[in-house]
Amino acid sequence: MIRQLLPGLLVLCACVAPAAQPTPPDRRIAVTIDDLPWQRMQRTDAAALPVRHAQLMASLREAGVPVAGFVNEDKLEVDGEVQPERVAMLRDWLDAGFELGNHTYGHVDLHAVGLPAFEQAIVRGERTLRPLLAERDATPRWFRHPYLRAGRTPDDKAAVAAFLDARGYRIAPVTVDNGEWVFAFAYANVLDGQPDTPARAATLERLHRGYVPYMLAKLDYYERQSIALLGYALPQVLLLHANELNAAAYVDLVEGIRRRGYRFVALDEAMRDPAYAREDGYRGRYGPSWLHRWAMAEAKPKTFYAGEPEVPRWVLDLAGVDSE
C-alpha cells in the first residue's frame, strides 16, 4: 500500500511545485572596461597616473567580479616607444585575474577610416598584447569596436567579422550602452581643472552620487528592452572605461547592480545566450546597444526605443560636451 502511494505522491509534488513558485528572472551581467591602460592617457598628468591606476585596480579587486578589459596600444607609447611602466599597468589587470582584448591600436572609427585601415589597426593593436598573453599561455580572443561602430553595411560587418575570426577573435557586443564616459570626462575635468578645495570635493561627490543611479536606470531600461524584445532578461554586457570616475565609484556601482538582483558572470558565459547569435540590423553611423540592433533587424517601431535615461545637462556641461 505504502509502495503504491509514495510514487504517486512524489509525482504529485513534482507537478504542483513549479506552478506554485514562478521562477524569478535570472539576472546576469558581464563587465567590460575599454580604453586600457587609461582612457584619457594624453590628458592625464604623468605623475598622477600611477596613483589613479592603483586606485582603479584596488576598486576592481575590491568589487571582485569578472572583467574583460580592452586595450588601445597607442596608449602604451610615448613618441612611438612602448613604455614598460604602461605595459606593467596591463600586467596588473592580468595579475588580478581579468581578461584582456583588442580595441584597435589607435581607437579608430571603422566608419571613418574604412576597412583596410581598420584591419591594420587590429593587427597593430596586438603587437604587445599577443606576447603579453603568450607569457601566460593565452591568446587574445576578444575584440571591441571603438565607438561600437561595427560597419554600416552587411558586407563590411561580415568582412570585419571574418578578419577577426581568422585571427582568433570574437566580437564583444555591448547591451547596456550608456553615458558613463560623459560622467567620467566631467569627473576628470573637475579633478584636474579646479584647485583642491571643499568645493571641488563636493562637485566630485555629486558626480559620484549621480553616476550610480543613472547607470542603474540604464540597466533597468535595457532589462525592460530585453524582455520586450526577447521575452526574458538576457545576460547583459556592460560597457565602462578605465578612468578616474570608476577608480572612485566602481565598488558602489557593482554593489548597486547586485542589489538589483544581478550576479556577475564572465563575458563568455553571458554570450552563451542564443540572443547573441542574432542579426545586427543597424545601418547607421553611430554605435547603439546590440539589443537595439536586434530590434532594428525586426523593424520595431520608433516607440520601441522610447524612455532611455539621459545624462543630466549639468554633467554634460562639466564634461564640456554638447550631447551623448
Ligand SMILES: [Zn+2]
Ligand atoms: Zn573605446
